[in-house]
Amino acid sequence: MSDAKHSAIAADLLPLVGGARNITSVAHCMTRLRLGLRDASLVQEKALMAHPAVLGVVRDDTCQIVLGPGTVARVTPEFEALVAGSSVTADALADRGAALKAARKARNATPLKLFLRRIANIFVPLIPALIGCGIIAGLGGLLTNLGRAPALVPALAAVASGFMSLIAVFVGHNTAKEFGGTPVLGGAVAAIIVYAGVAKVTAFGVTLAPGQGGVLGALGAAALAVYVEKWCRRWVPESLDVLVTPTLTVLISGLVTLFGLMYVAGEVSTAIGTFADRLLTHGGAGAGFVLGGLFLPLVMLGLHQALIPIHTTLIEQQGYTVLLPILAMAGAGQVGAATAVYVRLRHNTAIRSTIRSALPAGLLGVGEPLIYGVSLPLGRPFVTACVGGAFGGGFIGLFSMLGDKVGSTAIGPSGWALFPLLQGNRGLGEAIAVYGCGLVVGYAVGFLATYVFGFSRQMLTEFNAEAAPGASAAPASADEPAPAR
Known part of the structure; x- marks a missing residue:
C-alpha cells in the first residue's frame, strides 16, 4: 500500500472520530490505532466499521481502531500529521480533555485492570529486544547443532545474551517511568541486582547471587525507589534537592533491595519456575487444555x-x-x-x-x-x-x-x-x-x-x-x- 493510500485512510478516519479537535492523544500498538478523545460520543462506530481498511473498533479508555499489523504503523504518522496540522495544537487538546479523560478512566477502569495495564506498559516496550535476541539465540543454537560457523557462534551468543543479562536495568527504568519517578534512578537501583559484587553480600543467612530476583526484584526495587523519591521531594528543601533526593533514593532503595527484595523476589521467581514445571509435568494435557481454552x-x-x-x-x-x-x-x-x-x-x-x-x-x-x-x-x-x-x-x-x-x-x-x-x-x-x-x-x-x-x-x-x-x-x-x- 502506498503512502498516498495511507494518507487517504487517515483522512477518512479523522472525521469519523470527531475531527482533530476531538483528539487528545494518538498512539498505536501492533494492530490498533489508539486515540484519546475529548468526547467519545462523537465517534461514528458504524461508519468506521464500514470502512474497508478497518477490521474492528474497540471502546475502552481510548478508542481503538483495528487496522492490522503493518498498516497501523503506516497510517498512524499520517493521522498524527493531520491532527498536528489543525488549528488546535495537541497540547491544547490534551489540556482541555484531561479532566474528561480522567473521569472516563475512573468510571470504566477497575483497579486491577489499571494495575495490569501499568505492568504491561513496563514490559511491552521490551518485547522487540526480546524477539530480536531470541531469534539470534535460536540461530546460534541451530549453527551449533549443524556444526557450522564455530567462530561465529560465540559472537551470536554474546549479542543474544547481552540484553538478557541487563534486562533488570531496563525493567527498573520503565517501572520508575510508569509510576512517576525518575527513570534513571529506577534503573540505577535495579542495576544492583545484576552487579557482580552482590556475591559478597549476605542476607537472611544466604550469600546473594548476581541476578537473584530477576525482573520481579527489579520491578519491586524501582517501585520502592519511586516511593522514596516522591517522599524526598516533599520533605527535602529545594536548595538541597539535587544532591539529597537522588542520594537517599538510591541508598535507601538499594539497601532494602540487597537485604530484603533480592532474597524474597528470588524465592518467588524460583517458585514460579517450579510451579510451571510441575504444572505441565503432572497436569499435562489437562493443564494445557485449561490454559489454551481460557486464554x-x-x-x-x-x-x-x-x-x-x-x-x-x-x-x-x-x-x-x-x-x-x-x-x-x-x-x-x-x-x-x-x-x-x-x-x-x-x-x-x-x-x-x-x-x-x-x-x-x-x-x-x-x-x-x-x-x-x-x-x-x-x-x-x-x-x-x-x-x-x-x-x-x-x-x-x-x-x-x-x-x-x-x-x-x-x-x-x-x-x-x-x-x-x-x-x-x-x-x-x-x-x-x-x-x-x-x-x-x-x-x-x-x-x-x-x-x-x-x-x-x-x-x-x-x-x-x-x-x-x-x-x-x-x-x-x-x-x-x-x-x-
Whole structure:
C-alpha cells in the first residue's frame, strides 16, 4: 500500500472520530490505532466499521481502531500529521480533555485492570529486544547443532545474551517511568541486582547471587525507589534537592533491595519456575487444555497482561517460557473457527472479506482482527474458537507430561511467527514438530467445532445472505463496546 493510500485512510478516519479537535492523544500498538478523545460520543462506530481498511473498533479508555499489523504503523504518522496540522495544537487538546479523560478512566477502569495495564506498559516496550535476541539465540543454537560457523557462534551468543543479562536495568527504568519517578534512578537501583559484587553480600543467612530476583526484584526495587523519591521531594528543601533526593533514593532503595527484595523476589521467581514445571509435568494435557481454552477470554478482558512478568521470569530463569506455546494455541483455535465461518457463510461477502483480510495476521499470531471483526460479534464462534485452543493446548501439555517440553525464548509472537523462537529440552527439531502439530490440532478442532456448533439455524438465515456493499460484518450487538486487549 502506498503512502498516498495511507494518507487517504487517515483522512477518512479523522472525521469519523470527531475531527482533530476531538483528539487528545494518538498512539498505536501492533494492530490498533489508539486515540484519546475529548468526547467519545462523537465517534461514528458504524461508519468506521464500514470502512474497508478497518477490521474492528474497540471502546475502552481510548478508542481503538483495528487496522492490522503493518498498516497501523503506516497510517498512524499520517493521522498524527493531520491532527498536528489543525488549528488546535495537541497540547491544547490534551489540556482541555484531561479532566474528561480522567473521569472516563475512573468510571470504566477497575483497579486491577489499571494495575495490569501499568505492568504491561513496563514490559511491552521490551518485547522487540526480546524477539530480536531470541531469534539470534535460536540461530546460534541451530549453527551449533549443524556444526557450522564455530567462530561465529560465540559472537551470536554474546549479542543474544547481552540484553538478557541487563534486562533488570531496563525493567527498573520503565517501572520508575510508569509510576512517576525518575527513570534513571529506577534503573540505577535495579542495576544492583545484576552487579557482580552482590556475591559478597549476605542476607537472611544466604550469600546473594548476581541476578537473584530477576525482573520481579527489579520491578519491586524501582517501585520502592519511586516511593522514596516522591517522599524526598516533599520533605527535602529545594536548595538541597539535587544532591539529597537522588542520594537517599538510591541508598535507601538499594539497601532494602540487597537485604530484603533480592532474597524474597528470588524465592518467588524460583517458585514460579517450579510451579510451571510441575504444572505441565503432572497436569499435562489437562493443564494445557485449561490454559489454551481460557486464554482468549483473558485477552478479551485484558487479564493476560498479568502473565507478562511470569513469561519474562521463566525466560530469564530457564531460557524459555513453557507457557507461551500452549497459550498460542488459542490463536490456532481462532484461525480454525474463522475458516469455518468463511465456509459456512459462503453468501456473506462482507464477513468473508473481513476474514480474508484478517486471516494472514491470524496465522502469524495477531488474533485481534479475527476476534473483534468476526468471532466475538457472532458469539458462538468465539466459544468454539476457545474449544480449538483448548485441544491444541492439551496436545502440547500432553507432550510436556511425557517429557518433551516446548518453550519460547521470547514473548510477543505466536502462530507461525513463533517458530523461529522455539526451544525445547529435546532439541529444536522435536520442539518444532510438537508445536506444529499442536497448531494443526487447534486449527482442526476450531474448524470442526465451529462448523458443527457455531451457528444456529436463525444465525445461518440471518447472516448467510448477500450483504449490502459497505455493510458491517458484525451483528447489531457489535455496537456495544468490546473489552480491550
